[in-house]
Amino acid sequence: MARTVRGARVLITGAASGMGRLYAERAVLEGARAVVLWDRDAAGLTRLADRLRTEVLTGRTATAWGAPAGSPSSANGRSGTSIHPYTVDLGELGGIAQAAQSVRKELGGVDVLINNAGIVRGKYFWEHDNGDDTRATMQVNALAPMYTTREFLPAMIASSREARIVNIASAAGTLANPRMSVYAASKWAVIGWSDSLRIELDQQGFGHVKVTTVAPSYIDTGMFEGARGPLLTPVLTPEYVVDRVWKAMLAGKPMLMLPWSVGLAKTLKGVLPVRVWDLLADRVFGVYTSMDEFTGRP
Numbered sequence: 001m002a003r004t005v006r007g008a009r010v011l012i013t014g015a016a017s018g019m020g021r022l023y024a025e026r027a028v029l030e031g032a033r034a035v036v037l038w039d040r041d042a043a044g045l046t047r048l049a050d051r052l053r054t055e056v057l058t059g060r061t062a063t064a065w066g067a068p069a070g071s072p073s074s075a076n077g078r079s080g081t082s083i084h085p086y087t088v089d090l091g092e093l094g095g096i097a098q099a100a101q102s103v104r105k106e107l108g109g110v111d112v113l114i115n116n117a118g119i120v121r122g123k124y125f126w127e128h129d130n131g132d133d134t135r136a137t138m139q140v141n142a143l144a145p146m147y148t149t150r151e152f153l154p155a156m157i158a159s160s161r162e163a164r165i166v167n168i169a170s171a172a173g174t175l176a177n178p179r180m181s182v183y184a185a186s187k188w189a190v191i192g193w194s195d196s197l198r199i200e201l202d203q204q205g206f207g208h209v210k211v212t213t214v215a216p217s218y219i220d221t222g223m224f225e226g227a228r229g230p231l232l233t234p235v236l237t238p239e240y241v242v243d244r245v246w247k248a249m250l251a252g253k254p255m256l257m258l259p260w261s262v263g264l265a266k267t268l269k270g271v272l273p274v275r276v277w278d279l280l281a282d283r284v285f286g287v288y289t290s291m292d293e294f295t296g297r298p
Contacts, residue, residue, distance in 0.1 A: 003250065004030040007080075011036040011103065011110040013090060013148060014117025016044030018221040019168075022242040023114050028052050028081055034107050035081065038088040038099065039117070045085040052083050090117050090144035091136050100151035109155040112249070114166045115145035120223060122294035125181040134182050141186035146193060156209045157201075163209040166249045167194040171217040171233075171262040175269055175281070179291040191215065198254055210252035214245050217262055218290070226295035231285045232261040 010027040014020040016039035027035045035052065039045050084106060088099045103110065119140050121133045128134045145167050156163040172180050173187030191213055198211035218224045218235045229235045241258060248256040257263045265285065269277050282288040 005112055005250070006031040007033050008111040009034045009036070009107050009109065010112040010114070011038065011152070012114045012116055013038045013088075013144070015039050015085075016041040016048055018223065019219070019238045019242050020114075020116045021048055022238055023116060023246070024048060024052060026242065026246055027112075028083075032081055032112075035083050036103055036107070036110065037083070037085045038090070039085075040087065040089040040091075042087045045087060049083045049085040090148075091139045093139060093143060093147055096144060096147045097151060100148065103152075104155070109159070110152050111156070111161055112164045112166075113149060113152055114168070114249075115148060116166075116168050117144065118168065118170075118223070120180070120183045120296065122179050122183075122224075122227070122291050122296055124179060128182055137182045138186050138189075141183070142189040142193075145190060149197070153209070157206050160208065164249050164252070165194075165197075165209065165211045166245060167211065167213050168245075169194065169213055169215045171215050171257070171265075173215055174257075174262065174266040175287060177291065178288050179294060187215075195255065212245070212249050212253055212256060214248070214256045214258070215262060216241055216256075216258040222297040224294065225297055226293045228286070228290050228293065230261075230265075230287045230290050232264075233259060233285075 005027055010032045012020050012023045012027070012035070015024050015037035020039065024035055024037055037045055037048060084103070086099050086102065088095055090096065117140060119137055121128060121137055149165055153165075156165075167190055169190040170183070170187040172184040173189075173191040175184075177184055194211055194213040198213070201207065201209050201211065216236060217233045218227050218229055219238055219241055220235050221238050227235070236258060244258060245256060257266070265281070265287070268280065272280070278288075
């Protein structure tokens with residue numbers, strides 16, 4: 001997987017829109033053997049699947065994403081990519097096992113898993129409803145990636161094929177931030193679990209399964225509509241993030257923080273006294289006010 005996912009079975013959660021859609025398009029363009037789409041938006045899944053089967057697939061060039069002419073990822077081999085949409089609500093954890101079983105029956109397993117789906121509730125903690133907000137956020141953002149990975153990981157371990165797991169966390173998983181308490185908690189959980197899993201696999205001799213943890217700042221997908229990027233941290237375009245994540249995934253890079261200032265902030269928070277960091281984060285970097293005008297996706 002040094003260059004492409006050619007010939008691989010790729011599963012993407014939250015695939016119907018935003019970055020999930022871009023990951024799916026890229027997998028098709030690179031000639032993946034199968035692209036599995038999970039999302040709760042049935043209509044959006046249908047639209048994406050139809051589009052992938054027509055304009056994206058037929059528009060693939062002979063040298064798409066660096067693939068040699070005549071290869072499975074070339075225009076001549078386009079029929080080798082199959083599209084598999086599944087309507088899955090990741091907030092219903094029992095549905096993950098059912099969908100995973102169907103994928104295994106259909107494809108035998110997956111080689112690349114991109115845990116992309118996520119939700120956010122941008123309000124103070126005491127304004128969260130325990131069921132609709134706190135539980136839903138933790139289930140979709142933190143538990144669903146664990147449940148989904150657990151379904152497919154044993155086969156990845158048992159196989160000799162190169163495998164990749166990408167867990168989309170957030171810069172909010174490295175820094176506390178007002179109006180993001182539960183979201184931040186869910187992403188802290190993802191980072192701790194994801195990087196621990198990476199070490200476990202390496203320690204136990206399963207180095208062919210590589211885990212990449214991604215911690216981006218705000219991305220212009222509509223999910224964080226109204227949020228303002230802190231100092232030195234511009235709101236990122238989905239296309240830029242997907243390209244960086246894809247390259248990191250293929251290379252098996254352990255951790256990707258975007259932009260570079262996320263890593264700087266994490267370092268400063270780790271070495272400075274709490275009150276000094278609070279002052280910098282609030283009055284200099286603007287981290288603590290970045291969600292003041294948050295509206296979210298309409």
